[in-house]
Amino acid sequence: MTRSPARSRPEAHAAVELQLATRAAALPRGSDLAGWAAAAGAGAGCTVTIRLVGWREGARLNRRYRGKDGATNVLAFPAAAPMAGAELGDLVICLPLVLREASEQGKAPRAHLAHLVVHGILHLLGHDHDKPATARRMEEREVRILRRLGFPDPYRPAPAAASRTRRRA
Numbered sequence: 684m685t686r687s688p689a690r691s692r693p694e695a696h697a698a699v700e701l702q703l704a705t706r707a708a709a710l711p712r713g714s715d716l717a718g719w720a721a722a723a724g725a726g727a728g729c730t731v732t733i734r735l736v737g738w739r740e741g742a743r744l745n746r747r748y749r750g751k752d753g754a755t756n757v758l759a760f761p762a763a764a765p766m767a768g769a770e771l772g773d774l775v776i777c778l779p780l781v782l783r784e785a786s787e788q789g790k791a792p793r794a795h796l797a798h799l800v801v802h803g804i805l806h807l808l809g810h811d812h813d814k815p816a817t818a819r820r821m822e823e824r825e826v827r828i829l830r831r832l833g834f835p836d837p838y839r840p841a842p843a844a845a846s847r848t849r850r851r852a
Contacts, residue, residue: 705740798837
């Protein structure tokens with residue numbers, strides 16, 4: 684039995700340069716980040732820098748580039764002129780905030796991080812959520828990509844905790 688060339692080749696991924704600037708305990712694997720970036724549309728031949736930062740750097744960058752106090756979960760910095768085989772841009776992810784959000788929202792940390800990588804890559808590719816219509820399209824795209832990666836819909840509430848109080852009869 685012969686395999687078609689498309690099936691026998693490994694999936695093409697963008698090159699991901701990972702910069703660790705935090706001591707957070709749960710650090711993702713670079714191969715996971717590259718796979719999530721590729722699924723969102725960062726194709727082979729382009730490079731994405733993903734910088735995982737702590738609270739202080741996250742807050743400083745959010746203040747400088749968005750004029751907002753406190754850290755945000757993801758910042759996207761598109762390259763000046765994206766071209767095939769070139770730098771797509773940079774993502775800055777405040778890992779301690781992502782872990783806290785995942786806990787507060789009842790999400791798996793890995794799923795929440797995958798969502799933010801996908802979200803950030805879509806921003807680098809020109810997608811935005813400034814208006815209700817563009818927000819809806821971007822969210823639908825994120826949900827489809829994450830579903831293909833095996834993650835749940837990030838916009839649906841997490842299932843209720845298993846430790847509910849039982850009714851007494």
